[in-house]
Amino acid sequence: MTAFKQELENWRPRSSAIKTLLQRWRDDDRAEDIWRKVAKAAGANLTPSEFIHLVARTAMAARALPARIKRQKLETAATRAGLGAQIFEAFASDKSNLELAEILEEAAWQLRFREQFTMLDNYPQGARSRSQTSQSRRAFSLALSDFFKERCNKWMDNEAGVLLEIAFGPQGDDISQEVRDYRRRRQKVGD
Incomplete structure (x- = not known):
């Protein structure tokens, strides 16, 4: 051998x-x-x-990639849904334009963060x-x-x-x- x-x-x-x-x-x-x-x-x-x-x-x-992609899509969808609800509530409220801008900036930061730090970076x-x-x-x-x-x-x-x-x-x-x-x-x- x-x-x-x-x-x-x-x-x-x-x-x-x-x-x-x-x-x-x-x-x-x-x-x-x-x-x-x-x-x-x-x-x-x-x-x-x-x-x-x-x-x-x-x-x-490599075998884990399809499951990781699916998980990332589900997590991204959940983040978007949560942010969408927050943004909708903010626009429906009496918040000022500056307060709305802060909410939108926070939502944008969360989306960028999720995209930047996915579990797919090592592929x-x-x-x-x-x-x-x-x-x-x-x-x-x-x-x-x-x-x-x-x-x-x-x-x-x-x-x-x-x-x-x-x-x-x-x-x-x-x-x-x-x-x-x-x-x-x-x-x-x-x-």
Whole structure:
């Protein structure tokens, strides 16, 4: 057994989802090849343990994205409803224009605060999509692409695609193309 496979075997996470991911990774014939390519590109500063933990954390965060987006929408709707009621009451009252302005400024501050400090800040730019079925895949793919570009100085679409398939299952014929498409769409939106 190689050092990388041994590291996969030795990690004992509490999460059943991570255990399942690690088992799929151990069982995949491409796992060692992916690690060798990533380790070579990243150099000596990337350990098997660090890489495994990164992929597992990224997969779990990506799986949580649709629920976090839903929660953010519900919280935002509740904030808007509460602020709407306060604003309506203020306008229906005998408050002066200055008092109304203060109420509106406070409402604007609350909306800006909610937007600025969402639980979505740690996701890569472009991870959110209209399609809930692809949000997790997209977030995982973009996060790995960003990691590879930063640590390895190249995108490594094939490797990201294999890890995407291990983490979320196959989808379509060309998993590397799926990774490239997510990244290119993000670049088009960002330009």
